[in-house]
Amino acid sequence: MTMLTTILLVIASIIALVLIVALFTKKGYDIHCEITIDAPLQKVFDYLKYIRNWDTFNERAVADPSRINEFKGTDGRVGFISAWRGNKKVGEGEKEIINIVEGKIIETEIRFVKPFAVTGHTNIGTEAVSEKQTKVTSSNASTLKYPLNFMLLFVEKGIAKDMEISLATLKDILEK
Numbered sequence: 001m002t003m004l005t006t007i008l009l010v011i012a013s014i015i016a017l018v019l020i021v022a023l024f025t026k027k028g029y030d031i032h033c034e035i036t037i038d039a040p041l042q043k044v045f046d047y048l049k050y051i052r053n054w055d056t057f058n059e060r061a062v063a064d065p066s067r068i069n070e071f072k073g074t075d076g077r078v079g080f081i082s083a084w085r086g087n088k089k090v091g092e093g094e095k096e097i098i099n100i101v102e103g104k105i106i107e108t109e110i111r112f113v114k115p116f117a118v119t120g121h122t123n124i125g126t127e128a129v130s131e132k133q134t135k136v137t138s139s140n141a142s143t144l145k146y147p148l149n150f151m152l153l154f155v156e157k158g159i160a161k162d163m164e165i166s167l168a169t170l171k172d173i174l175e176k
Contacts, residue, residue: 018147018150019147021150021153022146022147022148022149022150023146025149025150025152025153026149026152027143027144027145027146027149028141028142028143028144028149028152029140029141029142029152029156029159030139030140030141031139031140031141031156031159031160031163032137032138032139033137033138033139033160033163033164033167034135034136034137034138034167035135035136035167035168035170035171036129036133036134036135036136037133037134037135037136037170037171037174037175038132038133038175039132039133039134039174039175040128040131040132040134041103041126041127041128041134042103043134043174044126044134044136044174045102045103045104045126045134047173047174048106048124048126048136048170049076049100049106050075050076051075051076051080051082051095051097051106051108052071052075052082054082054095055069055082056169056173057166057167057169057170057173058166059162059163059165059166059169060089060090060162061084061090062169063086063087063089063090064086064087064089064090066086066087067084067085067086067087067090068084068085068086069082069083069084070082070083070084071083076097076100077097077100078097078098078099078100079096079097080096080097081094081095081096081097082094082095082096083095088115091112091113091114091115092112092113092114093110093111093112093113093114094110094111095108095109095110095111095122096108096109096110096111103126104125104126104127105123105124105125105126106123106124106125107121107123108121108122108123109121110122110142116148118142118144118148119142120140120141120142121139121140121141121142122138122139122140123138123139124136124137124138124139125137125138125139136167136170138163138166138167140159140163
């Protein structure tokens with residue numbers, strides 16, 4: 001057996017292994033993180049309903065200060081779209097407000113173009129803990145088609161970590 005044949009067999013075996021593992025890997029994720037912020041609900045919600053503000057605390061947004069942003073519609077209203085193009089960590093895509101329940105939740109659909117096409121939902125909810133404290137819950141959910149679902153074995157924890165960092169940054173901003 002030649003060296004080239006051996007290399008090709010190893011590569012084919014690795015690809016086959018990935019494809020087999022992907023058959024048994026879950027197809028989606030639904031991650032929830034929360035934090036309590038020492039600020040009244042209305043102040044927190046009024047900040048969060050504007051998607052442009054999300055760029056000040058979102059870990060992925062701040063990862064590329066030179067990213068290009070485009071906006072369509074009226075921020076803080078259903079139908080507003082925030083689009084971006086950035087480096088490898090940030091990628092390319094857009095986020096659209098699909099529903100707002102005043103004082104409770106901002107629901108968005110996120111559509112990535114790069115590094116690969118995938119659509120998901122990122123929502124931020126608020127709940128008064130007291131007059132001066134608000135619980136903020138962030139959720140991120142999506143499904144990946146086979147065999148891309150194999151990547152969930154590696155990226156799900158990173159997504160959760162980024163969400164936790166983002167909420168901690170939001171807390172710092174709103175408690176100043």
